[in-house]
Amino acid sequence: MNKKVVLSVLLLAAMSSAQAADPLSAWNDTAAKNAIMQWVQNATNQDRSTYIPPDKRYVVFDNDGTLWPEAPLTFQLQFAVDEVKRLAPQHPEWKNDPVLGAVLNNDLKAVAASGEKGLMQLLAATHSDITTEEFAQRVSQWVDNQRDQRFGCRYDSMGYQPMRQVLDYLRDNGFKTWIISGGGIDFMRVLSQKMYGIPPEQVVGSFSLSEFSLTEDGTQLRKTMKGAFNDDAAAKPVAIHLFMGQRPVAAFGNSDGDLAMMQYTAANPDFKTFGLIVHHTDDKREYAYDSHPPASGKLVEGLTVAKEKGWTVVDMQKDWKTVFDPAQCALKPGN
Amino acid sequence: MNKKVVLSVLLLAAMSSAQAADPLSAWNDTAAKNAIMQWVQNATNQDRSTYIPPDKRYVVFDNDGTLWPEAPLTFQLQFAVDEVKRLAPQHPEWKNDPVLGAVLNNDLKAVAASGEKGLMQLLAATHSDITTEEFAQRVSQWVDNQRDQRFGCRYDSMGYQPMRQVLDYLRDNGFKTWIISGGGIDFMRVLSQKMYGIPPEQVVGSFSLSEFSLTEDGTQLRKTMKGAFNDDAAAKPVAIHLFMGQRPVAAFGNSDGDLAMMQYTAANPDFKTFGLIVHHTDDKREYAYDSHPPASGKLVEGLTVAKEKGWTVVDMQKDWKTVFDPAQCALKPGN
Structure with missing residues (x-):
C-alpha cells in the first residue's frame, strides 16, 4: 500500500466509526435530535428520577406519514x-x-x-x-x-431513514417498539419486520375478523369485513389497551389522527413521557402539507397541543439530513 | 461439623442440583413428559430437520383448565x-x-x-x-x-406447577409463550405476569372495546360491552391471527373449546408441531371431568382428534407429581 491508500483507508475507518457512534446520523444536530437523545438518556439512567424500568419501555409509532409517506395516496x-x-x-x-x-x-x-x-x-x-x-x-x-411513481423506488425501501434510526436506537436502549396505525393490520405485517425490525405481533392497525374452517388438508382463515375496527383517532388508545395492555411512555405521530394516542401517552401517571410529531415541510425531498393534506394526514390541532404539552415537532426540511436511505431509494433524476 | 451433618449437606446439595437439572421436576417420568422434552430438543437442534428458528417459536396455551382450575366455576x-x-x-x-x-x-x-x-x-x-x-x-x-373455597389458597397461587414449568422450560429454549383463552383479557392480564411470567401483550382473551375520552386531568379508557368478542372454539385461531399474526408451532389445551386452536397449530405447513391436552382425571388433588364437566371444560371430540393427530394427552393423576406448588398452595387438611 502506498501512503495515499493507507491514508484513505484510515480516513474511511475513522468516518465509519464516527458514524457508528451516532445512532441518529440521518438527523441534523438540531433541537429535535437533541430532545430524543436527552429523553432516552434520562429514561435509561437508573440514577435519575426520570428512569423507566425495562418492562415499562413501550413506545408507539403511527405508520402512514410517520414511518413512511402517505402521499399522494397511502x-x-x-x-x-x-x-x-x-x-x-x-x-x-x-x-x-x-x-x-x-x-x-x-x-x-x-x-x-x-x-x-x-x-x-x-x-x-x-x-x-x-x-x-x-x-x-x-x-x-x-x-x-410496483414502484412509487414519483420516486421510482420499491415501497418497502421508503421507510424514513431518520425514523428507522429512532426505532433502532430505542430498541438498542431496551424499548419495545410498536406500530399503532390506521393502516390495515394484515397489510403492514407483511412488511414490518423487514422494513422496521418490528415483529407482526407488535403491529396494530385497522382490522376485520377472519373466519376459521377446516379444509380437506388442514385449516383455513378467510378474511371478511365483519367486526371492522378503524384504528384511527380515539380508537388508537383503545387499540393500544387491547393489543399492548400497557400505557406507552413515548408516542410518535404526524397527524390529528394521532392526537388521542399522544394524549393517552402523555397522561401516563408513572413516567416522564416523550411525544414527537413529524411535520411534513419538505416538498423537494418528500411532501409539504398540514392543514391541507393529501388523502390523509391533516395536522392542525396537533400543532397547537404539541406546544401546550412540550412535544417535539420535527421540521422535516430542517431536522432531517436524509429522508429515504440513499442506498435503497434515491430521487429519480429530474424530480 | 460432624460427619453426619457433612453428609446431609452434601446430600441436600446433590438433590437440589439434580432438581435444578430437571426443568420438568413436577412431572412423573412418563410418556407425556418425555414427549414434551423430545419435541423441544428436536425443535431447538439446528442439525435436525425438525429445527424451528427462534423467530418462529410461538406457542399458545389455553388458561382455564390448562394453566389453572376451572371448577367448580371459572x-x-x-x-x-x-x-x-x-x-x-x-x-x-x-x-x-x-x-x-x-x-x-x-x-x-x-x-x-x-x-x-x-x-x-x-x-x-x-x-x-x-x-x-x-x-x-x-x-x-x-x-x-378471596380464597378458593376447596383449597383455601389464593387464586393467583393456583397455577398448575407442571404447566408453569413447561412455560419456563419453553421460554428458556427461546419460545414466546402466549395465552389464548376464553377468559376476559383485562382480567387475566392483571395476573399473568406474576403467575406465568407472561407479559400483558401476550395474553389474548375475550374482550369488549373500551371508550377513550379526555378528562380534566388527563385521559380515560372506560370499559363497555361494545364489540364483544368471545375468544372460544373457532374464534381462537381468529384471535391468534389478529393478535399474534403468526401460526403457532405448539398448542396446549384441555377442552373441545381448544380444538380449533390445536387444529390450526397442527396444520402449520412449515414445522413439526406439538399438541397437548390436559385431561382432568384427578378428583383427589384437583377435579375429574371430561364429557360431564363443571361450568366449562367439556372434552369429548378433543380426545378422539388427539389420537388421530398424535397429540399428547396428559393424565393428570398419573403424569403430574404435583398439581399446585406445595410451597404456595397446599390442600386444606380434611380435603
Whole structure:
C-alpha cells in the first residue's frame, strides 16, 4: 500500500466509526435530535428520577406519514387501486360500479367523493374473501412488482431513514417498539419486520375478523369485513389497551389522527413521557402539507397541543439530513 | 461439623442440583413428559430437520383448565359472583333482577340456566362502565381478599406447577409463550405476569372495546360491552391471527373449546408441531371431568382428534407429581 491508500483507508475507518457512534446520523444536530437523545438518556439512567424500568419501555409509532409517506395516496390505498386493476378482467361487472368503475377510470376524485362507504367497498373487493395467506402473498407480489411513481423506488425501501434510526436506537436502549396505525393490520405485517425490525405481533392497525374452517388438508382463515375496527383517532388508545395492555411512555405521530394516542401517552401517571410529531415541510425531498393534506394526514390541532404539552415537532426540511436511505431509494433524476 | 451433618449437606446439595437439572421436576417420568422434552430438543437442534428458528417459536396455551382450575366455576365467574355481592348495597334494584337476584341468592343453577344472555348481564354489571384502571384494581383486590373455597389458597397461587414449568422450560429454549383463552383479557392480564411470567401483550382473551375520552386531568379508557368478542372454539385461531399474526408451532389445551386452536397449530405447513391436552382425571388433588364437566371444560371430540393427530394427552393423576406448588398452595387438611 502506498501512503495515499493507507491514508484513505484510515480516513474511511475513522468516518465509519464516527458514524457508528451516532445512532441518529440521518438527523441534523438540531433541537429535535437533541430532545430524543436527552429523553432516552434520562429514561435509561437508573440514577435519575426520570428512569423507566425495562418492562415499562413501550413506545408507539403511527405508520402512514410517520414511518413512511402517505402521499399522494397511502400506500395501502395505492395497493387497493392497483389490485382492482389487476383483478378487473375476472370481474367485468366492476366497470359499471360507481366506485370500482371510477378506480378503473383513474378517477380518484370520484373515489374520494364516495367517502367511507366507497372505501369499504374498495377494501371489500381487494382485502376480503381470500385466505390470510393469499392476502399476504398478494401484498408481497405488489411490493415486488410496483414502484412509487414519483420516486421510482420499491415501497418497502421508503421507510424514513431518520425514523428507522429512532426505532433502532430505542430498541438498542431496551424499548419495545410498536406500530399503532390506521393502516390495515394484515397489510403492514407483511412488511414490518423487514422494513422496521418490528415483529407482526407488535403491529396494530385497522382490522376485520377472519373466519376459521377446516379444509380437506388442514385449516383455513378467510378474511371478511365483519367486526371492522378503524384504528384511527380515539380508537388508537383503545387499540393500544387491547393489543399492548400497557400505557406507552413515548408516542410518535404526524397527524390529528394521532392526537388521542399522544394524549393517552402523555397522561401516563408513572413516567416522564416523550411525544414527537413529524411535520411534513419538505416538498423537494418528500411532501409539504398540514392543514391541507393529501388523502390523509391533516395536522392542525396537533400543532397547537404539541406546544401546550412540550412535544417535539420535527421540521422535516430542517431536522432531517436524509429522508429515504440513499442506498435503497434515491430521487429519480429530474424530480 | 460432624460427619453426619457433612453428609446431609452434601446430600441436600446433590438433590437440589439434580432438581435444578430437571426443568420438568413436577412431572412423573412418563410418556407425556418425555414427549414434551423430545419435541423441544428436536425443535431447538439446528442439525435436525425438525429445527424451528427462534423467530418462529410461538406457542399458545389455553388458561382455564390448562394453566389453572376451572371448577367448580371459572375463577373469573367466581370473581363476577363475588363482585355482584360486594356491589349489591349500591344497587338495591339487583335483588329483583332474575339473573343478579339469583347470584345474590347463591342460586347458580338459575344463573347457568339464563345462558349467554344472563352471562352477558353478569359481565355488564361487573366488567363494564368503569375505567380500565379501576377494573384492574378490583381484580387485584379480589385476589388479595378471596380464597378458593376447596383449597383455601389464593387464586393467583393456583397455577398448575407442571404447566408453569413447561412455560419456563419453553421460554428458556427461546419460545414466546402466549395465552389464548376464553377468559376476559383485562382480567387475566392483571395476573399473568406474576403467575406465568407472561407479559400483558401476550395474553389474548375475550374482550369488549373500551371508550377513550379526555378528562380534566388527563385521559380515560372506560370499559363497555361494545364489540364483544368471545375468544372460544373457532374464534381462537381468529384471535391468534389478529393478535399474534403468526401460526403457532405448539398448542396446549384441555377442552373441545381448544380444538380449533390445536387444529390450526397442527396444520402449520412449515414445522413439526406439538399438541397437548390436559385431561382432568384427578378428583383427589384437583377435579375429574371430561364429557360431564363443571361450568366449562367439556372434552369429548378433543380426545378422539388427539389420537388421530398424535397429540399428547396428559393424565393428570398419573403424569403430574404435583398439581399446585406445595410451597404456595397446599390442600386444606380434611380435603
